[in-house]
Amino acid sequence: MHLDKFKRYPADRSQRSAEILITMTLDRMGRVLSASVTKGSGDEAFDHAAVAMVERASPVPPPPPLIADEGLDFSLPVIFKKNAK
Numbered sequence: 001m002h003l004d005k006f007k008r009y010p011a012d013r014s015q016r017s018a019e020i021l022i023t024m025t026l027d028r029m030g031r032v033l034s035a036s037v038t039k040g041s042g043d044e045a046f047d048h049a050a051v052a053m054v055e056r057a058s059p060v061p062p063p064p065p066l067i068a069d070e071g072l073d074f075s076l077p078v079i080f081k082k083n084a085k
Helices: 044-056 065-070
Strands: 019-024 032-039 073-081
Touching: 019 044, 032 044, 044 073
Parallel strands: none
Antiparallel strands: 019 032, 019 073
């Protein structure tokens, strides 16, 4: 939910939806150290918007200590959907 607050749909896209898989690395405080596209949508604007969303959302809520001890690399899908008017 935290990341969705920072999602921005790319302007002037004829494509109404896209799904991107992002890999991100956090520090123990929840700051995003890196974010990259693992599986792109086929549209650079959507891929860039997904990475930018993660960067804008930094810091994210810090992970629980047990998870933080096991590694701070996460993969997550980012889905853009635009409703038809």
